[in-house]
Amino acid sequence: MDLTISIDNGKFKFTLFEKPLNLYLYIPPNSAHPPGCITGLIFGNVLRIYQLCSEESDIHNPVDNAKAYLQRSDAEHKARKLAKEKDSKQRVFLHLPYHPHDPPSKTVQRLWRSYVTSPEYMEPLAEVTNHRDARIGLRRLTIAYHRAPNL
Helix, strand or coil, X not given: CCEEEEEECCEEEEEECCCCCXXXXXXXXXXXXXXXXXXXXXXXXXXXXXXXXXXXXXXXXXXXXXXHHHHHXXXXXXXXXXXXXXXXXXXXXXXXXXXXXXXXXXXXXXXXXXXXXXXXXXXXXXXXECCCCCECCCCEXXXXXXXXXXX
């Protein structure tokens, strides 16, 4: 139970109990849930805090803790999204149908590194510029195997 009950001057006093190591593991903002779930989570938690606490002075700390977590979570989400966008601009995907006689992906990756990302006596592809003087920027190869279509 997340409630602390005490008696103060002959009256019951109810406050919210939070463990010191509470991780606030709520639904992250980038989850596949509808936007209403996040809004419902916020309103539901604030309503729960207001209903459980008997004095207004006990309400502010839990609400501030939840708010700080959600803001930190949103900032972390934005930072991860920015890093992912940056990484996706430096990566190229090679989609291949899987065949047991094809060379292993380790061999293809080795060839990519030796001829594309760090070629001997040539400029790496990431440093090559296009007709607008913008760098190509491709640094990583991701090999994605898929199975052959069903018969």
